[in-house]
Amino acid sequence: MAMSARDEKMDEIELLLPWRATGALNAEETRRVDAALAADAELRRKYDLVQEEMAESVLAAEEFGAPSLRARDRLFAAIEAEAGLRRAPAAARSWRVRALDFFGSLTPGAIAWSAAAAALVIVLQGAVLTRSLVTPGGTFHTASAPESREGSFALVAFASDATAQQIADLLAAQGASIVDGPKPGGLYRVRVSSKRLDADALKAAVAKLASRREIVRMAVASE
Amino acid sequence: MNDTVPDEVLIARIAARDQTAMKALYLRHQTRTYRFLRRLVKSAELAEDLTGDVFLDVWRQAGQYEARSSVSTWLLSIARFKALSSFRRKAPETFDPETAEGVEDETDTPEISLQKVSKAKAMRLCIERLSREHREVIDLVYYHEKKIEEISVMLGVPENTVKTRMFYARKRLSEILREAGLDRGWP
Numbered sequence: 172m173a174m175s176a177r178d179e180k181m182d183e184i185e186l187l188l189p190w191r192a193t194g195a196l197n198a199e200e201t202r203r204v205d206a207a208l209a210a211d212a213e214l215r216r217k218y219d220l221v222q223e224e225m226a227e228s229v230l231a232a233e234e235f236g237a238p239s240l241r242a243r244d245r246l247f248a249a250i251e252a253e254a255g256l257r258r259a260p261a262a263a264r265s266w267r268v269r270a271l272d273f274f275g276s277l278t279p280g281a282i283a284w285s286a287a288a289a290a291l292v293i294v295l296q297g298a299v300l301t302r303s304l305v306t307p308g309g310t311f312h313t314a315s316a317p318e319s320r321e322g323s324f325a326l327v328a329f330a331s332d333a334t335a336q337q338i339a340d341l342l343a344a345q346g347a348s349i350v351d352g353p354k355p356g357g358l359y360r361v362r363v364s365s366k367r368l369d370a371d372a373l374k375a376a377v378a379k380l381a382s383r384r385e386i387v388r389m390a391v392a393s394e
Numbered sequence: 395m396n397d398t399v400p401d402e403v404l405i406a407r408i409a410a411r412d413q414t415a416m417k418a419l420y421l422r423h424q425t426r427t428y429r430f431l432r433r434l435v436k437s438a439e440l441a442e443d444l445t446g447d448v449f450l451d452v453w454r455q456a457g458q459y460e461a462r463s464s465v466s467t468w469l470l471s472i473a474r475f476k477a478l479s480s481f482r483r484k485a486p487e488t489f490d491p492e493t494a495e496g497v498e499d500e501t502d503t504p505e506i507s508l509q510k511v512s513k514a515k516a517m518r519l520c521i522e523r524l525s526r527e528h529r530e531v532i533d534l535v536y537y538h539e540k541k542i543e544e545i546s547v548m549l550g551v552p553e554n555t556v557k558t559r560m561f562y563a564r565k566r567l568s569e570i571l572r573e574a575g576l577d578r579g580w581p
Binding site: 185186187189190192193194195196216217220221223224225227228229230231232233234235237238239242243245246247249250251253254 | 411413416417420424425428429432433438441442443445446449450453454514517518521522532533535536537539540541542557558560561564567568578579580
């Protein structure tokens with residue numbers, strides 16, 4: 172028997188019920204499922220079964236407990252051993268070399284300026300350029316936030332095929348740093364000077380950035 | 395290090411060899427990673443070993459995190475790869491992922507009878523009886539609360555396959571429950 176259009180629609184809705192129960196649907200799908208649930212008692216009964224399964228699945232997973240302290244100690248002993256081997260040569264290298272090592276370890280795909288990958292660059296650059304480094308004791312602290320409001324800024328979009336190395340070199344050469352982003356449109360807020368520049372000086376600094384077209388897709392002065 | 399530091403920031407710090415960030419990430423994700431592995435490999439000891447292997451990989455390869463998925467999904471993907479590798483090591487000549495995924499396990503699961511256990515307990519035991527493929531998708535959806543697109547990337551299958559796999563896993567779960575004496579009236 173051929174399914175009616177309504178049946179097919181309901182089947183699609185039924186497939187989505189588990190994700191409705193966990194809140195993992197987008198707004199449009201959630202609206203569609205909720206509308207169908209409001210109109211169909213049989214679908215609500217099936218949704219009750221989904222919720223029952225979800226509750227028991229969670230409880231079943233929780234019964235597994237957690238890994239032992241022994242496992243944690245073993246892991247961090249292995250990490251400490253590896254860190255100890257790397258620490259001496261790393262300490263002799265400059266902060267900039269270490270930052271570039273990290274950028275270099277990312278693949279081109281990683282630096283295609285998907286939001287989170289770019290966030291990694293910001294974290295590292297923000298930390299490095301404000302001299303927030305990993306201390307000898309292994310702790311990490313950042314001092315970039317209090318400084319981020321001082322200076323002169325531009326909104327910059329980088330070329331999609333620019334490498335992290337190119338960007339790091341460009342920013343370092345011009346004394347600039349990323350302080351925020353990515354914003355809609357792939358824009359980053361870049362501090363072009365630690366001082367408050369007058370309009371002409373800011374325009375010149377932004378033009379200098381924008382002149383590197385193989386790296387910078389767009390740059391405009393920003394408050 | 396407080397709980398509000400995003401996972402992506404921890405990964406960046408780990409890439410800079412920050413052990414404090416590594417400890418924070420481990421504390422945040424060790425339990426879920428371990429439970430996912432327990433669901434897949436069933437052995438507590440093996441799951442614990444593989445959990446350690448997952449986080450050691452994170453320590454070594456944090457710089458290669460590509461942010462195509464959330465950190466938690468990335469961790470589960472590594473865990474899944476570790477589990478599949480362990481299956482291959484266990485039976486390298488006979489392992490066939492295509493068939494192994496679909497085989498239900500009745501060997502180490504006690505007889506399920508509603509006269510002996512509660513309905514809730516019966517459902518948990520029945521989940522254990524499902525094939526690895528079905529256990530996995532149920533765990534990813536219900537416990538790990540992963541989106542359809544995230545599971546699609548993790549398992550390397552189309553999103554529609556994720557939806558239908560979940561449907562058939564649920565259907566099979568109901569059938570096993572019915573065989574144990576609990577008819578849910580569906581399917």
